[in-house]
Amino acid sequence: MLGAALGLLASLGSARAAAPEIRIQDVIDFYRVYDAGGGAPTAAALQGYLDHGSDGLRQFTGLRHLSGESIATAMARQPRLFADAKTCLDVLPAVKRRLAQALPRLGQLYPAAKFPPITILVGQGNTGGTTSPSGVLIGLEALCGASWMDPDPEDRFVHLVAHEYVHVQQPAAEHDPAHPVLLFPALIEGGAEFMAELIAGDVGYVRLKAWARGREREVETQFAADMDTTNMKPWLYNGIGTDERPGDLAYWVGYRITKAFYVHTKDKRQAVARILTVNADTAKALLADSGWTPGMALPDRVEPPAP
Incomplete structure (x- = not known):
């Protein structure tokens, strides 16, 4: 075989x-x-x-x-x-x-x-x-x-x-900024998760998506309080984690923020371009334009625009 x-x-x-x-x-x-x-x-x-x-x-x-x-x-x-x-x-x-x-x-x-x-x-x-x-x-x-x-x-x-x-x-994925705050890498990783779902049907970290269901407000409120920190360890690149708190939760929050941005932007191709080209200087603007708030309702799936 x-x-x-x-x-x-x-x-x-x-x-x-x-x-x-x-x-x-x-x-x-x-x-x-x-x-x-x-x-x-x-x-x-x-x-x-x-x-x-x-x-x-x-x-x-x-x-x-x-x-x-x-x-x-x-x-x-x-x-x-x-x-x-x-x-x-x-x-x-x-x-x-x-x-x-x-x-x-x-x-x-x-x-x-x-x-x-x-x-x-x-x-x-x-x-x-x-x-x-x-x-x-x-x-x-x-x-x-x-x-x-x-x-x-x-x-x-x-x-x-x-x-x-x-x-x-993602040009910004090639080089780490000198002193990144949590929001920026969350949007890089979360943007990759959202775009994977958009083009291929689902995120890479399905486990996070399943675990966070019903915990959206709790987790995202914590993230909102921490998003300007330079301490990534509680949120990113911290291994598998536990059943009580899995690792890499910022992937999931960044996915939710970029999905909110895509949903609330009329020109979907322009939304994709901004998601892919976000950097440390523009991360806060994308967050503001997303309309994201902790625990907000978002569709399970969104469709790409017709070719």
Whole structure:
């Protein structure tokens, strides 16, 4: 079954499509090395996988300081993570088809959209998605193991890739300001969540959306009190969190603010442009123009304008 899946993925990876190219050769190469090593390849074999990888994998190697030794250590520590990630090979063809439909909608909504390739690869278990000069980089094993984000692996890949692809369109996502306050990164991450929902059908962090239902006023009142703080830890980049308070809640609040802005802006394409180009200097203006208030009612789904 794995051989058939790899063959299908190889043919999909080489096919030309209207959507951005989705490169999966690194995943195929990794699992060939993995199988040849009986599920425990040597550091030297894994270094060969890195040395012969794509441009995206080379970018990822530098960003995450990968080596054959570091991947071997990660595999020894979490062998189940890499073994289970094989199951996500089976969903990649459907993921590719759905993204081929979803991502071109960015160009319809935002003519300045860029469409670099998407590289799906295997790292050392700690990065599901990031961006680089090579485009969007997706760690198969990390995202496959992140069932807490969304229990459906196909949906998880589609919506997380869409989220990361929105970051490619956000100039302010490329550089952190010197002393950011919470509102700004919340709008960057929340804007990526809202745009992922708009073009691909749902947010990347479905867990937050489900957890916050019925808690909107409570959580957003807390956020409103904290939005000018430079202390991100209670709200952003703070891990999975707990059932009582999940991590990265500012993603959800930023999503709600940008959705409110989109709903209340008559020209939807202009709204998209402002969401994608918001920066530290314009964040407060977007907030003011959104009409957002803690706990306000918003539609579950909004539709993009007709092409």
